[in-house]
Amino acid sequence: MKNAFFVLLSFCLFTSTSFAQSSSYGSKNKVTAPANRNYNSDAPIKLKKVTIAKRVTVALPEDFTAMPDEGIAVKYPAARKPLGVYSSPNGQVDFSVSEKPTTFIARDLPLVKDIYKASIMRTFSEVQFIRDEVKTIDKKQMIVFEFVSTLKDENPNSNKAPVKKYTIIQYYIKAGKVMVFSFNAPAIWKDKWQKAANEVMNSIKVS
Template sequence: MSKLLIFLLFMPIIVHGQEKLVKTKISDEITVSLPKNFYAMSQSDMAQRYPSVRKPVGAYTNDARMVDFSVNISATQWRESDVEIAKEFFKASLVNLYDRVNFIQEDIKVINNRKFIVFEFESRIEGDRLSLDKKEPIRKYTYIQYLIMNGKTLVFSFNSPVQLKGQWQPVVPEIMNSVKVKNGI
């Protein structure tokens, strides 16, 4: 019993230690440190996972293709001085995307000398209650950052199934704190 207890106490350290981060160039202006087993999504993967008129600047997934990191440019335009108003706008947008949202954190943080709007949350999308095909709800753990810069809004998003939250929650802040964006974006 005591060996099991010791293992369970150190398991987060062991899991966290397996996620070696490697500096990754997303574009000429953007770098981030991602787990070494993440790789760039194919065009078909990107189209399937991010169906939008605006394809991501970069999208990465893990070997199991269950955990994603992406960078996109939002269609919304804000001034850097409007970060507080933008935060409330983005929060309302997130709430409208899902049936349920449980915010773990919502903040404005300075990362590498830039102000980021940060949201960490669990979400749930219910299946169609009127359908005969009763699907299980889709539950996700998400950590998302918005950077307003030069009239553009960059969106950095990390997503995993909620069942993997315990594995990823200690690692994601390291990933997001490693984001670097050059002035030329």
């Protein structure tokens, strides 16, 4: 069990590092949001069903498109490429799915949740949790974190503004693997995206 703990802890740190790298990338490549209803109005965000890697279906905003491999390599650098990444037209709002091996099983979810939460808190300068729970989605138990994070440049001579993100991340453990689903957007758009983000994450189905 001790070895299993360190395996999962290493994965937590790896996942959170990818999170931080994605946030940093977004801050260096800011694009002005187009003047459409998804970003600058209160009109509902329409969703469409998407199948990812033949095993995952999810309802995503209809204007989201699959990120090409070269984009994934830059924004989500990892030894194991995500199963899929979908992004908004301006590249600032993403949904991603990744999968990694684990020695934990479903009954370990309370322990795993605590480990992941600690990892998230270490990764960012500040974290404000909105939700922190184990929830049933499509008859499957998933760990769910919804939060607003702040990542500050620790260099005392840096004049870079902190990167603030709104995120929902979910973990599902089955058959020796953990699937990680994440939705993130700039924190300033939280009010515009929160309802749609929750609809997206609640629509996830894994076969």
